[in-house]
Amino acid sequence: MSDIDDQIVEEFRANAGRVGGQLAGMPVLLLHHRGRKSGIERVTPMVYLPSDDENVVFVMASNWGAPENAGWYYNITTAGKAEIESGTETYPVTVRELKGEERDRVWATVVQRYPVFRDYEKKTAGIRTIPVVELTRA
Template sequence: MSDIDDQIIEEFRRNAGKVGGQLAGIPVILLHHRGRKTGIERVTPMVYLPSADENVLFVMGSNWGSPENAGWYYNITSAGEARVESGTETYPVTVRELKDEERARIWATVVQRYPVFGDYEKKTAGIRTIPVVELTRA
């Protein structure tokens, strides 16, 4: 885990789920997942897109526009489950990767609300499609 992630996690927990800096005003969760190879529990701060259904949220596997997907993506999609820390609550979720038109629809909303994701998409063009994953309260 990076120092930046550690700082975000600490701030998130100190402020009941609120963070500042570049993430001020943007919804953030802490995604708890197990390493698929190591079995070690990891915590990853994530920007998310809320859904009309309060039990559903979407996370994007942008990995800052890197050419490869982040480890958390493989961990949660292979496990089919994870846990979400939101505010002061932690709860289990099921995991489903969105495909085709469903992904395109959600992705358009992501880019509209958080334009930096459009920049990440440009960086990964022709290399990979940035995954969009639905997390549903179990």
């Protein structure tokens, strides 16, 4: 995935946060995180759900519907912090995983706005529940 991610990062930065292809029309951010084992700084593009609070966004650890969570999910939930690039701005965020009814409420909005996440949910049914993570400007 790194070649695809690298292309998305390049397009994102060249177009002030807008990308095309399979992510066209969806809000995308770049998540800066450090490997919890390696310590290596990484940048991962992802779709996000805006919140009513302009300081909060939600990201979903769908991993394209794979049976396991992506490494970035473990990196940020372990660290409790990260940075995001949104448009042309980069800023630190705190990290909080949503649980129970709160997670389910946000997830319902995600699948309503971005139907591809319903496909990911079907792929992971009976294997895992896709985590939803709140990122709040620090």
